[in-house]
Amino acid sequence: MENSTPKFIRSSHLKSDMAGVIMLPISKVPVVKTTDTISEIEKNLLKKIENLDTINYIYIVDSEQKLKGVISIKEIFLKSKETVVSEIMDRKLVRVRLRTDQERVALLAVKYNLKAIPVVDKTEKLLGVVSSDIILGILYKEATEDILRLAGVERFNENILDITKQPSRIIILARLPWLLVGLTGGIFAAKILGFFETTLEAQIIFAFFIPVMLYMANAVAIQSQTIFIRSLTLNPELKTTTYFSKEIKIGGFIALVCALLFTLISFFWQTSPFIGVILGLSMFISTTWAVALSIIIPWLLRSFKKDPAIGSGPFSTIANDISTLIIYFSIVSLMTKFFSI
Amino acid sequence: MENSTPKFIRSSHLKSDMAGVIMLPISKVPVVKTTDTISEIEKNLLKKIENLDTINYIYIVDSEQKLKGVISIKEIFLKSKETVVSEIMDRKLVRVRLRTDQERVALLAVKYNLKAIPVVDKTEKLLGVVSSDIILGILYKEATEDILRLAGVERFNENILDITKQPSRIIILARLPWLLVGLTGGIFAAKILGFFETTLEAQIIFAFFIPVMLYMANAVAIQSQTIFIRSLTLNPELKTTTYFSKEIKIGGFIALVCALLFTLISFFWQTSPFIGVILGLSMFISTTWAVALSIIIPWLLRSFKKDPAIGSGPFSTIANDISTLIIYFSIVSLMTKFFSI
Structure with missing residues (x-):
């Protein structure tokens, strides 16, 4: 050949x-x-x-x-x-x-039901x-790699079935890198929270909502990013700006719904109504920002001729965690001073 | 036909x-x-x-x-x-x-390079x-669905390319359900943290490490779960007990490495050496538990003849977030009392 x-x-x-x-x-x-x-x-x-x-x-x-x-x-x-x-x-x-792109070839074969x-x-x-048998082999490998990458497992070219047969040492080496990056990001996040120590000590309630703020920003961002990265592969002529503005609108709307619900719940739960407003506002801004980030990062990677999927999964999570904490506690800090809660 | x-x-x-x-x-x-x-x-x-x-x-x-x-x-x-x-x-x-299973048929076609x-x-x-052209169509749809499900996008049978062409309303309806489940989980997490208010007020430092605790448990768990769910589909004879014990060993080792590193960093950063020990111990236990959970949930789903992949992604994140917070603050609460920090 x-x-x-x-x-x-x-x-x-x-x-x-x-x-x-x-x-x-x-x-x-x-x-x-x-x-x-x-x-x-x-x-x-x-x-x-x-x-x-x-x-x-x-x-x-x-x-x-x-x-x-x-x-x-x-x-x-x-x-x-x-x-x-x-x-x-x-x-x-x-x-x-x-x-x-081979994924686009596969899509055409699937769409028109062609054997070649x-x-x-x-x-x-x-x-x-x-x-079609060549497409099948490639697609199979690629789908497996995409899913593993989304899960933060690196450096595996072998078939997923072989992973269970691999020695533990090899598996640990494939899994540890992103975890160590995450650990470093976490220490950094702790440092950032340290800056807001006074605010937190005055209003410990805001610490309780750290998990849900992180969850929401990451959950909305991973949805946006997954759909964006796949659309980018399958439709090379995709106009990023059009896509971006539509996604921001959708992401923003979802963030708004969640933020309003959240504000409502917090109103009934808390003594001060301002706490609910602060939580809702923080959620809206941090989630919309996370959506923007989740599109900007793969878009930048693609502009530099890198695989957009590198920016998915663990990398995205760390970037979102840190920006969410900064946004959340900046708003808490400003608003509590302003309203002197 | x-x-x-x-x-x-x-x-x-x-x-x-x-x-x-x-x-x-x-x-x-x-x-x-x-x-x-x-x-x-x-x-x-x-x-x-x-x-x-x-x-x-x-x-x-x-x-x-x-x-x-x-x-x-x-x-x-x-x-x-x-x-x-x-x-x-x-x-x-x-x-x-x-x-x-059709994915196993695909694997055999790929492995032996067969057209049928x-x-x-x-x-x-x-x-x-x-x-092979039938396998190709099925595999393509399944890979797309798996990735979207991991990202918490539900109810999409259409091709991913069409998603960008769908009206925003449809996309929002596909994305919102898991986010609302997550929001509810987050409110529940806030309630749990409320129980530890006294502990948190006495030692605000532990609030700073909430993000990294959540990150690590989720990151290790998503790796375990992704590999497990795919292995389960491709190898129906997989002995869950053998797999489980190997995975717990690997997960435990990774957790230990991260916990030790974390303890070391905390030692140098904090005044009290106990804080580092508490952080490391919490990370080790909550991460190992998250790994166990990430295998038990899909295994249970499979025992009840459900698709194991349902338990992946958003569902797993919520379960991990809540159990991590309970483990972390139980340890903090017990240890700070015991060592009277």
């Missing part, structure tokens, strides 16, 4: 998750001319068959190797031998480019084919 | 994620007898070809319909017409049962075939 990869593909700096890298080269795929008859196709197919990887579809190209149509192997057997292929081929083609998708260049010249 | 599904399959209470439901019935798959010659196969194949869904593999059965071997369509074209198929067929078969996997009953009788 090495030798059959055209030189321009090897030298074109394709990334390993692009269609051009995972496709089968033309030599492994049934390709015929538009002028061929069914009997000519049968003869040529028999000669080549040992080298073919998949024979579900036969691709039809013109004299310049431009992809013109496709026909399923079944039809070859059903039509009369004299039929010229261009008369019966399907001209509605689903095709991708060398640089199309052809890869073409700008001039529609056929370069190769990505078959 | 409805009509070609054998009655025993329709009445066998198969769940939608089992091989028996996603497989193609035998009528859509090329099946031949062990005694057939290549020329007979070619003739029969041509007659049936319009109904066949995939022709990558031809399955070979004996007179009792028991699966005996498989041959690729390529070989049919390469061998002489008089060859009897049983002489050249591949007898090493990868096969699954009606009740095999046959489904047999207890007596090895061929019932149907799961093809």
